[in-house]
Amino acid sequence: MDCSAALREQLREACAKGQKLEIRGSGSKTFYGRPVRADGIVDVHEHIGILAYEPSELFLTARAGTPLREIDAALAERGQMLPFEPPRFGAQASIGGTVACGFSGPRRPYAGAVKDHILGVRILNGLGEDLHFGGTVLKNVAGYDVARLMAGSLGSLALILEVTVKVLPRPTLERTLVQECSADQALQKLRRWMMRSTPISASAHYQDTLYLRLSGQEHRVRNFAEQSGGEILDDDRGARFWEDLREQGLDFFCGDAPLWRLSLPAAAPQQPADFGASLWEWGGQQRWLRAVPDPLALRHWAQSQGGHATLFRATPGAAVEIFQELPPPLFALHQRLKAAFDPKGILNPGRLYAGL
Amino acid sequence: MNLAAKAREDLLTALAAVLPADALLTDPESLRPYECDGLSALRGMPLCVALPDTADAVAAVLATCHRFGVAVVPRGAGTGLSGGARPTAGAVLLSMARLRDMGEIDLANRTIRVGPGVRNLAISEKTRPHGFYYAPDPSSQIACSIGGNLAENSGGVHCLKYGLTTHNVLAAEMLDAHGQRLEIGSLAPDSPGYNLLSLLIGSEGLLGVVTSCQLRLLPVPEQTVLLMAAFAEVARAADAVSAIIAAGIIPAGLEMMDRLAIAAAEDFVHVGYPRAAAAILLCELDGDAQEIAGDQERVETILREHGVTDLRLARDEATRLALWKGRKAAFPAVGRLAPDYYCMDGTIPRARLAEVLERIAELSREYGLQVANVFHAGDGNLHPLILYDANQEGQQERAERLGAEILALCVQVGGTITGEHGVGVEKLDSMCVQFTSEELAQLHRIKAAFDPEGRLNPGKAVPSLHRCAELGAMHVHGGALPFPELERF
Ligand SMILES: Cc1cc2nc3c(=O)[nH]c(=O)nc-3n(C[C@H](O)[C@H](O)[C@H](O)COP(=O)(O)OP(=O)(O)OC[C@H]3O[C@@H](n4cnc5c(N)ncnc54)[C@H](O)[C@@H]3O)c2cc1C
Numbered sequence: 095m096d097c098s099a100a101l102r103e104q105l106r107e108a109c110a111k112g113q114k115l116e117i118r119g120s121g122s123k124t125f126y127g128r129p130v131r132a133d134g135i136v137d138v139h140e141h142i143g144i145l146a147y148e149p150s151e152l153f154l155t156a157r158a159g160t161p162l163r164e165i166d167a168a169l170a171e172r173g174q175m176l177p178f179e180p181p182r183f184g185a186q187a188s189i190g191g192t193v194a195c196g197f198s199g200p201r202r203p204y205a206g207a208v209k210d211h212i213l214g215v216r217i218l219n220g221l222g223e224d225l226h227f228g229g230t231v232l233k234n235v236a237g238y239d240v241a242r243l244m245a246g247s248l249g250s251l252a253l254i255l256e257v258t259v260k261v262l263p264r265p266t267l268e269r270t271l272v273q274e275c276s277a278d279q280a281l282q283k284l285r286r287w288m289m290r291s292t293p294i295s296a297s298a299h300y301q302d303t304l305y306l307r308l309s310g311q312e313h314r315v316r317n318f319a320e321q322s323g324g325e326i327l328d329d330d331r332g333a334r335f336w337e338d339l340r341e342q343g344l345d346f347f348c349g350d351a352p353l354w355r356l357s358l359p360a361a362a363p364q365q366p367a368d369f370g371a372s373l374w375e376w377g378g379q380q381r382w383l384r385a386v387p388d389p390l391a392l393r394h395w396a397q398s399q400g401g402h403a404t405l406f407r408a409t410p411g412a413a414v415e416i417f418q419e420l421p422p423p424l425f426a427l428h429q430r431l432k433a434a435f436d437p438k439g440i441l442n443p444g445r446l447y448a449g450l
Numbered sequence: 451m452n453l454a455a456k457a458r459e460d461l462l463t464a465l466a467a468v469l470p471a472d473a474l475l476t477d478p479e480s481l482r483p484y485e486c487d488g489l490s491a492l493r494g495m496p497l498c499v500a501l502p503d504t505a506d507a508v509a510a511v512l513a514t515c516h517r518f519g520v521a522v523v524p525r526g527a528g529t530g531l532s533g534g535a536r537p538t539a540g541a542v543l544l545s546m547a548r549l550r551d552m553g554e555i556d557l558a559n560r561t562i563r564v565g566p567g568v569r570n571l572a573i574s575e576k577t578r579p580h581g582f583y584y585a586p587d588p589s590s591q592i593a594c595s596i597g598g599n600l601a602e603n604s605g606g607v608h609c610l611k612y613g614l615t616t617h618n619v620l621a622a623e624m625l626d627a628h629g630q631r632l633e634i635g636s637l638a639p640d641s642p643g644y645n646l647l648s649l650l651i652g653s654e655g656l657l658g659v660v661t662s663c664q665l666r667l668l669p670v671p672e673q674t675v676l677l678m679a680a681f682a683e684v685a686r687a688a689d690a691v692s693a694i695i696a697a698g699i700i701p702a703g704l705e706m707m708d709r710l711a712i713a714a715a716e717d718f719v720h721v722g723y724p725r726a727a728a729a730i731l732l733c734e735l736d737g738d739a740q741e742i743a744g745d746q747e748r749v750e751t752i753l754r755e756h757g758v759t760d761l762r763l764a765r766d767e768a769t770r771l772a773l774w775k776g777r778k779a780a781f782p783a784v785g786r787l788a789p790d791y792y793c794m795d796g797t798i799p800r801a802r803l804a805e806v807l808e809r810i811a812e813l814s815r816e817y818g819l820q821v822a823n824v825f826h827a828g829d830g831n832l833h834p835l836i837l838y839d840a841n842q843e844g845q846q847e848r849a850e851r852l853g854a855e856i857l858a859l860c861v862q863v864g865g866t867i868t869g870e871h872g873v874g875v876e877k878l879d880s881m882c883v884q885f886t887s888e889e890l891a892q893l894h895r896i897k898a899a900f901d902p903e904g905r906l907n908p909g910k911a912v913p914s915l916h917r918c919a920e921l922g923a924m925h926v927h928g929g930a931l932p933f934p935e936l937e938r939f
Pocket residue numbers: 487488523524525526527528529530531533534535546566587588589590593594595596597598599600601602603604605606607654655656658659660661781782870871907
């Protein structure tokens with residue numbers, strides 16, 4: 095259903111009245127980011143539909159509210175996939191919300207992030223103007239790359255109406271290999287494998303076990319598994335593990351304790367054990383922590399390693415900032431950029447940072 | 451001394467004070483080489499040329515220009531093809547060519563830190579002995595600078611599989627128009643706040659001056675083979691390109707040349723391209739031996755189904771590089787066919803290749819100007835080269851009109867006016883075709899957020915609304931022309 099006209103009207107009116115709006119898709123990711131203080135909600139979840147899908151052109155265009163589930167199914171039918179393997183965190187999770195949150199899944203270090211696969215967007219800025227940037231072709235340098243800027247902007251610059259993403263052929267075969275080893279040993283191994291081309295398409299370390307997903311032609315997968323040793327899980331169990339990891343369904347993620355996310359350079363060592371219980375994926379570049387006794391120490395450590403820490407799932411009323419603070423000149427630039435898209439500050443105020 | 455001359459003297463004195471002795475060029479003779487970039491039809495004289503060799507000196511130049519209220523045009527190696535680095539009257543030309551530091555290879559993070567003046571090819575030359583390379587490889591890679599690559603989001607013959615510049619840069623250090631330093635991106639998979647790195651890359655020197663960047667390195671593939679396929683019809687070659695991608699194969703490179711380009715390249719490099727062919731495809735496959743064998747068989751089958759007339763395989767490095775050499779030298783090779791050539795850079799959906807090439811051939815006949823085609827077929831990025839003679843009355847103007855028609859055609863079939871060369875000054879008018887005034891205004895507001903006084907590379911990349919209004923250009927969107935029933939082309 096095309097709701098763009100109604101959405102545009104709602105934004106124009108809100109802009110005229112200076113009314114602040116919270117942008118809502120299916121609501122699967124409301125847990126993420128800072129609480130928004132808004133006067134109303136602008137609802138995108140009925141703005142759905144795949145508008146174009148050309149398997150031989152490797153792109154798909156969908157309205158923002160289109161469920162990922164539907165997109166994945168359409169792609170699977172033609173042997174393709176979203177290369178960034180986004181988590182859903184809810185049955186109705188939409189493509190627009192995924193882009194706005196900038197979420198990528200297990201394949202991220204091996205195939206690229208959501209930002210790498212955005213080719214074009216149609217957006218409503220805070221003035222309610224209906225704008226297109228980018229397109230459906232892989233190469234396009236006309237105008238600044240506003241489409242990729244949307245990734246991770248958390249609805250604070252514009253409301254996303256449509257997204258065009260690059261899609262890729264699905265690997266012909268995927269197997270999951272498990273090896274018993276410590277987190278530190280696992281990091282060392284991955285670092286070695288990173289030095290050459292391997293069939294690894296996902297990696298994680300959890301409960302003294304290294305999980306590797308191997309993708310591609312059978313001989314490559316087999317050779318790698320034989321050389322590196324370990325046990326191959328049966329296909330269903332393997333696929334389930336990666337889905338549970340991506341959707342945060344593993345035991346590790348259960349319970350109410352706040353969940354922290356570290357994003358780190360590949361060379362970062364294993365963090366000190368007293369930072370809390372942890373699990374890592376993306377070759378150690380994305381780490382999850384529970385029961386963190388000293389969030390500030392964690393943040394400090396992440397920063398000293400050249401990365402950052404996010405309070406991914408907070409308990410209500412948490413006293414710590416959700417996202418790592420920006421240096422003042424960079425924050426000032428963020429504020430000017432916000433004003434360039436949303437001069438009245440009506441879109442998701444405060445979701446990313448106070449003052450944005 | 452009048453006021454303007456006095457102000458100029460004061461500025462030059464202030465710049466000289468922050469630069470090494472030989473780093474400020476002011477006399478007309480030494481300014482001459484900086485008159486234009488790779489698009490030599492567009493020229494202009496800068497106020498002066500500053501050649502700082504450290505980021506601090508760049509910051510000092512910017513701060514000085516800010517103080518004097520003078521605009522700055524950043525320049526890399528000057529190979530750009532859209533006039534992005536063409537001097538602006540009254541502005542300082544800021545050459546980044548001397549910032550040529552290369553850090554050590556950071557193996558654990560698979561990255562290297564390089565100064566913006568480093569040549570693209572020098573990075574792979576340095577890292578290859580360690581088993582790594584930097585993937586984006588514009589045909590100009592022996593000369594172009596990495597700072598210019600970032601500014602243009604340059605592509606190369608391998609970006610179908612390995613991405614554009616934007617996919618291969620982890621972080622950059624930039625200076626704003628006041629000379630203030632900002633770190634954008636990081637070695638982590640993402641950074642807090644907005645994705646400014648994507649915005650900076652491809653911003654043609656309008657949002658910031660890049661003083662250092664951190665590049666992603668890839669392991670050199672185990673093996674690489676190159677297939678050269680000749681066709682008797684351009685359309686069959688074009689359809690073969692779509693069919694290869696549709697079959698789920700992503701070649702490392704997939705390039706095409708038409709008859710005129712083949713002949714020119716063959717005369718230039720003598721590598722044995724089939725002159726009789728209407729088009730050739732160069733299809734590169736990489737991976738391990740078995741992987742390549744599998745893909746190669748499938749590609750060959752598709753090529754045969756599309757009536758390939760001559761199929762050659764380059765397995766050894768020497769033959770492979772020779773076949774690529776012709777492709778990479780195609781622009782200068784075609785350049786020998788006529789006194790001048792004008793290189794276009796539209797992108798279209800692959801499925802429309804055959805039809806668009808046919809239409810370009812018709813336009814070429816209508817305008818009475820030859821057009822050679824050599825391009826990145828795999829990603830639908832066309833480079834029609836229009837041959838003309840600037841000394842013949844009216845030819846340059848005709849070439850420009852033909853070029854603009856080709857770009858409008860690209861937009862009409864759902865593509866874009868520039869795939870990798872940027873807008874610069876050259877395609878300002880075509881921007882009016884691709885974007886609405888609201889979209890252009892949004893781009894101007896982004897610029898103002900980075901550079902409120904509009905001092906960095908003013909007048910480039912995004913046309914003023916006024917210009918578009920004067921031009922009366924028709925905005926075409928996704929093939930949806932206003933009044934589609936009317937014949938336009
Ligand atoms: C024969 C030939 C073949 C080519 N082939 C290709 C190709 O295959 N693919 C492709 O993409 N391009 C190609 N190009 C175009 C050109 O080489 C690229 O655009 C290249 O990236 C320009 O780099 P440069 O260092 O020469 O930049 P310049 O031409 O000097 O500048 C280009 C733009 O970058 C800005 N700039 C430069 N340095 C900085 C900096 N440090 N900070 C901020 N802004 C800066 C300038 O202001 C200008 O707007 C080709 C050109 C030629 C002549």
